[in-house]
Amino acid sequence: MSNYEGAFVPGSDIVIAGAAEGPLKGLTLAVKDLFDLAGHVTGCGNPDWARSHTPALRHARAVQLLLDAGAEVVGKTITDEISLGLLGRNQFEGTPLNPKAPDRVPGGSSSGSASAVASGKADIALGTDSGGSVRTPASFTGIYGLRPTLGRIPIEGMMVQSPSFDTVGFFCRHADLLPLLGDLLLDVATRVEGKVESVLVATDAFALGEGPIAASAPLLTTRLDRLGLPWREISLAEGRLATWVESQRLLQMAEFGATFAPWVDRCVPRFSIEVGRSLTMASLLDQNRLPAARAVRAEVKARLDTLLEGRHLICIPTTPILPPPRDDGLADMRRAVDRITEMTSIAGLTGLPQINLPLGEAGGIPFGLSLIGWRGGDEVLLDMARRLEAAA
Amino acid sequence: MSNYEGAFVPGSDIVIAGAAEGPLKGLTLAVKDLFDLAGHVTGCGNPDWARSHTPALRHARAVQLLLDAGAEVVGKTITDEISLGLLGRNQFEGTPLNPKAPDRVPGGSSSGSASAVASGKADIALGTDSGGSVRTPASFTGIYGLRPTLGRIPIEGMMVQSPSFDTVGFFCRHADLLPLLGDLLLDVATRVEGKVESVLVATDAFALGEGPIAASAPLLTTRLDRLGLPWREISLAEGRLATWVESQRLLQMAEFGATFAPWVDRCVPRFSIEVGRSLTMASLLDQNRLPAARAVRAEVKARLDTLLEGRHLICIPTTPILPPPRDDGLADMRRAVDRITEMTSIAGLTGLPQINLPLGEAGGIPFGLSLIGWRGGDEVLLDMARRLEAAA
Numbered sequence: 131m132s133n134y135e136g137a138f139v140p141g142s143d144i145v146i147a148g149a150a151e152g153p154l155k156g157l158t159l160a161v162k163d164l165f166d167l168a169g170h171v172t173g174c175g176n177p178d179w180a181r182s183h184t185p186a187l188r189h190a191r192a193v194q195l196l197l198d199a200g201a202e203v204v205g206k207t208i209t210d211e212i213s214l215g216l217l218g219r220n221q222f223e224g225t226p227l228n229p230k231a232p233d234r235v236p237g238g239s240s241s242g243s244a245s246a247v248a249s250g251k252a253d254i255a256l257g258t259d260s261g262g263s264v265r266t267p268a269s270f271t272g273i274y275g276l277r278p279t280l281g282r283i284p285i286e287g288m289m290v291q292s293p294s295f296d297t298v299g300f301f302c303r304h305a306d307l308l309p310l311l312g313d314l315l316l317d318v319a320t321r322v323e324g325k326v327e328s329v330l331v332a333t334d335a336f337a338l339g340e341g342p343i344a345a346s347a348p349l350l351t352t353r354l355d356r357l358g359l360p361w362r363e364i365s366l367a368e369g370r371l372a373t374w375v376e377s378q379r380l381l382q383m384a385e386f387g388a389t390f391a392p393w394v395d396r397c398v399p400r401f402s403i404e405v406g407r408s409l410t411m412a413s414l415l416d417q418n419r420l421p422a423a424r425a426v427r428a429e430v431k432a433r434l435d436t437l438l439e440g441r442h443l444i445c446i447p448t449t450p451i452l453p454p455p456r457d458d459g460l461a462d463m464r465r466a467v468d469r470i471t472e473m474t475s476i477a478g479l480t481g482l483p484q485i486n487l488p489l490g491e492a493g494g495i496p497f498g499l500s501l502i503g504w505r506g507g508d509e510v511l512l513d514m515a516r517r518l519e520a521a522a
Numbered sequence: 523m524s525n526y527e528g529a530f531v532p533g534s535d536i537v538i539a540g541a542a543e544g545p546l547k548g549l550t551l552a553v554k555d556l557f558d559l560a561g562h563v564t565g566c567g568n569p570d571w572a573r574s575h576t577p578a579l580r581h582a583r584a585v586q587l588l589l590d591a592g593a594e595v596v597g598k599t600i601t602d603e604i605s606l607g608l609l610g611r612n613q614f615e616g617t618p619l620n621p622k623a624p625d626r627v628p629g630g631s632s633s634g635s636a637s638a639v640a641s642g643k644a645d646i647a648l649g650t651d652s653g654g655s656v657r658t659p660a661s662f663t664g665i666y667g668l669r670p671t672l673g674r675i676p677i678e679g680m681m682v683q684s685p686s687f688d689t690v691g692f693f694c695r696h697a698d699l700l701p702l703l704g705d706l707l708l709d710v711a712t713r714v715e716g717k718v719e720s721v722l723v724a725t726d727a728f729a730l731g732e733g734p735i736a737a738s739a740p741l742l743t744t745r746l747d748r749l750g751l752p753w754r755e756i757s758l759a760e761g762r763l764a765t766w767v768e769s770q771r772l773l774q775m776a777e778f779g780a781t782f783a784p785w786v787d788r789c790v791p792r793f794s795i796e797v798g799r800s801l802t803m804a805s806l807l808d809q810n811r812l813p814a815a816r817a818v819r820a821e822v823k824a825r826l827d828t829l830l831e832g833r834h835l836i837c838i839p840t841t842p843i844l845p846p847p848r849d850d851g852l853a854d855m856r857r858a859v860d861r862i863t864e865m866t867s868i869a870g871l872t873g874l875p876q877i878n879l880p881l882g883e884a885g886g887i888p889f890g891l892s893l894i895g896w897r898g899g900d901e902v903l904l905d906m907a908r909r910l911e912a913a914a
Contacts, residue, residue, distance in 0.1 A: 178613070221570070221792050394795055395852040400613050403786055406798020407805075460787040 137226045137245035137252075138205040139163050139173060145204060146189075152200025153310055159201040160252035162209050162243045165190035166287035174289050175209040175220050175239075178399035190287025192256055192298045192315060199314050204252055207242025211405045212390060213258060213291045215239050216266045216470045217454065217463060221402040225456055230272050231495045234453035237267030240299070244271045247301040254311065255301040260291045261382050262449075262474025264299030265500065268486035269448035272496025274308060274515060275301045278508045280481030283315045292385035295478055305519035308485075308512040322506025326514060327441040329354055329501070332366035335446035338472055342492035343447045349489040350445055350499050353521040364437065366444065370429075371472065377426035378475035380419055387412025404463065431480045438482075438504040443514065448486045448498040449473055476502065483508040485515050529618045529637035529644075530597040531555050531565060537596055538581075544592025545702055551593040552644035554601050554635045557582035558679040566681050567601040567612050567631075570791035582679025584648055584690045584707060591706050596644055599634025603797045604782060605650060605683045607631050608658045608862045609846065609855060613794040617848055622664050623887045626845035629659030632691070636663045639693040646703065647693040652683045653774050654841075654866025656691030657892065660878035661840035664888030666700060666907060667693045670900045672873030675707045684777035687870055697911035700877075700904040714898030718906060719833040721746055721893070724758035727838035730864055734884035735839045741881040742837055742891050745913040756829065758836065762821075763864060769818035770867035772811055779804025796855065823872045830874075830896040835906065840878045840890040841865055868894065875900040877907050 137160065144167060148154065163173050166186030173180035189197065197203065208223045210216075218241030219225045226245035228236040236245045240257025244267030247255045257264040259277040268275025276299050283298040290296060300311055331347050339346070354361045367374060387409065393399075394409060401409070437444060450473055454466045477484040482505055486498040503511040529552065536559060540546065555565050558578030565572035581589065589595065600615045602608075610633030611617045618637035620628040628637045632649025636659030639647045649656040651669035660667025668691050675690040682688060692703055723739050731738070746753045759766060779801065785791075786801060793801070829836060842865055846858045869876040874897055878890040895903040 219790070221790060398611070398613060398794055398796065398852055398855070400792050400794050401798055402790055402792050403798050403801065404790065406793055406795050407802045409795065410799045410802040413799075460790055463790070 136224065137207050137242040137249065139208055139242070140223055142206045144170060144206055145202065146197065148197045148200045148202045152198065154196060154254070155200035157201050157253040158204045159196050160205050160207045160243050160246035160255040161193055161203055162240050162255070162257045163206040164209050164213055164258050164289040165193050165256055167193065167203065167206065170206070172289065174212050175223060176211040176399060176401065177222055178397055179212060182393070182397045186287065188287065191284040193287070195314050196254070201254060205246070207246055207255065210239035210241060211401055213239040213260065213263060213289065214386065214405045214408050216262050216467050218267060219456070228271050228453060231453055233456060234495060235270065235456050237270030237453060239263040240267050244268055244273060244275065244301055247303055248273050253302065254307065257299045257301060258288060259297050259299045260295040261378065261478045262470055264301065265448050265474055265484060265486050266470055268301055268488070269498035270453035270496065272488040272491070272498070273301050273303050274305055274488060275299060275486040276308070276508065276512065277477055277484045278316060279320070279483045279505050282317050282320050282506070282508055284317070290389055292382045292389065294385060295382050305516040308515050309509065312509050312512040316508050320506050321509060322440065322504060324440045324504060324507055324510055326359065326443055326510060328360040328362060329443045329445050330364045330437060331361055331445045333363045334365045334367055334371065335473060339447045339450040340452060343450060343452070343490065343497055346447065346490050346497070346499060347445065350487070350518070353518045356521045357517060366446065373426055374430050374479060375471055375475045377423035378479040379471065380415065380423040381427060382478070383412045383415055384417070384420055387415060404460065427479050434480050434482060435505070440504045440507070443511070444502040446473055446476065446500050446502065448500040452492060452495050452497055481505065483511055485511045487515055487518060528616065529599050529634040529641065531600055531634070532615055534598045536562060536598055537594065538589065540589045540592045540594045544590065546588060546646070547592035549593050549645040550596045551588050552597050552599045552635050552638035552647040553585055553595055554632050554647070554649045555598040556601055556605055556650050556681040557585050557648055559585065559595065559598065562598070564681065566604050567615060568603040568791060568793065569614050570789055571604060574785070574789045578679065580679065583676040585679070587706055588646070593646060597638070599638055599647065602631035602633060603793055605631040605652065605655060605681065606778065606797045606800050608654050608859050610659060611848070620663050620845060623845055625848060626887060627662065627848050629662030629845060631655040632659050636660055636665060636667065636693055639695055640665050645694065646699065649691045649693060650680060651689050651691045652687040653770065653870045654862055656693065657840050657866055657876060657878050658862055660693055660880070661890035662845035662888065664880040664883070664890070665693050665695050666697055666880060667691060667878045668700070668900065668904065669869055669876045670708060671712070671875045671897050674709050674712055674898070674900055676709070682781055684774045684781065686777060687774050697908045700907050701901065704901050704904040708900050712898050713901060714832065714896060716832045716896060716899055716902055718751065718835055718902060721751060721753040721835045721837050722756045722829060723753055723837045725755045726757045726759055726763065727865060731839045731842040732844060735842060735844070735882065735889055738839065738882050738889070738891060739837065742879070742910070745910045748913045749909060758838065765818055766822050766871060767863055767867045769815040770871040771863065772807065772815040773819060774870070775800070775804045775807055776809065776812055779807060796852065819871050826872050826874060827897070832896045832899070835903070836894040838865055838868065838892050838894065840892040844884060844887050844889055873897065875903055877903045879907055879910060
């Protein structure tokens with residue numbers, strides 16, 4: 131099973147027609163198995179979750195919005211078990227193929243959604259991103275992926291993991307689709323308009339990257355130059371990044387621990403050892419550590435709001451590492467996850483929007499650069515991605 | 523799967539003829555899936571263990587000894603995953619039936635072996651006992667079960683869990699078989715003869731039992747009176763039992779953590795959450811706590827050797843609780859395991875032999891009393907069990 135190379139949940143065979151007309155007519159949509167599809171059990175990547183839940187009564191809100199716009203659902207995609215993972219390895223349903231790097235993981239937890247889009251099995255896919263679950267697989271498979279501002283895409287009908295982190299995100303291969311998807315999915319009332327005056331390249335974030343990633347900022351800045359957009363280098367975290375990461379880890383762990391504990395206690399589920407370990411660590415968490423972590427969260431929010439000012443974007447590598455091998459042992463898996471969260475925790479902790487731009491590759495293996503926008507500035511990010519693609 | 527009520531590993535269908543003649547001719551033998559059977563993969567109750575191991579080249583030594591005596595192997599029995607568990611719940615292969623209490627667990631980890639014998643599917647079964655895995659299911663299913671002196675039954679071809687705790691044990695329904703099984707399996711060179719002068723009833727151990735178990739010592743002492751064997755009440759642990767239990771927990775955890783870590787790291791297996799938790803806790807264990815635990819182990823050994831003196835036996839309840847419901851949640855499961863180890867850690871920590879006598883029942887649910895013997899005095903225990911059965 132662990133070498134299964136599909137993107138869709140084994141045994142599922144789901145097609146749902148979209149509206150007869152609409153801006154997405156003719157486009158196919160893959161849906162992470164964390165979103166309800168009416169009449170089907172939302173399995174969340176774990177056989178005991180599936181066993182202990184009943185079929186959904188209605189489609190998740192985000193799915194319905196895209197169906198209403200004419201997209202056709204072509205399948206449920208594999209996810210890391212109950213969304214706890216960043217590598218895309220699922221020992222029950224298989225690890226989806228990373229089509230551009232078949233011996234590497236696709237990234238997770240929205241692994242199958244990214245795999246489906248990257249391999250052309252779907253034009254669009256829905257994912258979720260609490261701690262990096264859209265951004266990481268987008269980077270690893272070389273496609274666009276948006277983690278929106280917290281709360282701007284409706285989460286109704288999506289499995290809850292960590293309420294103050296959970297977002298609905300999406301993937302596509304071509305940036306010209308991004309503004310349309312944003313229009314369909316993003317809440318208009320919380321939109322914050324603005325004009326990008328410059329891009330801030332976070333040199334401390336790039337310095338954490340593996341060789342080709344550390345040196346990759348010019349992939350973006352040359353395009354900015356072509357567009358006539360100013361950019362400058364900054365220190366994003368001023369030496370505090372490790373503290374930010376640890377705070378995100380603690381706060382998210384406290385939330386998913388509280389979310390899953392009643393179900394885990396009742397159903398005594400099976401998990402791969404890493405998920406079992408995460409849930410065990412969450413159950414052992416010293417709650418006295420949370421106030422300090424919340425204070426750090428407030429500090430990071432203030433720091434980034436000051437930097438962004440509703441008129442700048444921040445550029446970081448989406449992940450500091452290339453996708454690791456599919457068959458790594460646990461110790462290497464843990465190191466990889468720790469490295470990835472060095473970058474993904476920034477938008478996770480602050481609730482800011484972030485888009486992966488599939489600009490990089492090293493020896494044929496994709497990696498992405500990211501732009502982080504201001505709260506509510508998702509549409510600006512999507513439009514900027516479109517302009518940057520056109521400036522290739 | 524978790525409601526499967528068989529004793530044998532699903533999908534296995536193994537029959538191995540024994541020698542044409544021998545003292546066990548006509549008797550059937552069930553073998554815990556922790557022992558090698560030539561030509562078959564020893565699955566150890568976990569699908570990823572099975573997946574990552576090749577078929578055994580020869581029978582485990584204990585199996586071969588019983589085959590040579592004429593017993594016929596009639597199947598591989600379900601075990602708690604990699605022998606880590608005392609309740610007999612296996613979320614992959616199913617929880618074997620407790621035939622005398624169908625809505626209760628059978629006890630583990632030698633769950634299927636006890637179930638097979640208790641339900642008459644086999645006359646004899648092999649199990650393993652590191653921390654209570656023969657004694658617990660014997661008590662819960664109402665049959666005889668011996669945990670021998672550490673090292674007296676050969677462990678070749680058995681999955682290693684915790685080397686300084688691991689023993690090969692066995693089950694049967696009728697005590698008249700016990701001396702023969704002992705003769706076939708127990709190493710003669712390490713036999714320590716002796717005559718039982720009296721039985722020491724551990725009142726502090728009985729005091730920990732649930733109502734009917736706390737009051738159950740007369741089930742044994744009335745038979746002792748009939749046999750004209752003196753008995754007297756003692757305090758076994760003199761208030762130190764909680765320390766003994768904690769020391770066993772730490773030492774066994776350190777050993778099984780070291781045993782399984784390389785395989786877990788390489789194969790990233792799936793486990794039920796409790797097994798994943800145990801392995802996670804083992805990986806987090808502070809090794810600095812072990813010297814104190816080893817000192818306690820030496821203290822307990824000295825204390826019990828002094829009490830037993832090669833001429834006394836100690837009587838305790840096998841477990842302080844009745845078998846819990848099959849569908850308990852995690853919190854209740856953990857409490858049950860903690861309770862069980864209050865009793866099973868005594869022989870586990872000391873390497874002394876212990877036999878479960880199926881003497882008790884409460885509302886139709888079986889429970890056992892145990893005799894602990896001196897190091898090497900297994901044959902005396904087996905003979906005493908036979909005499910006590912005859913004294914009914």
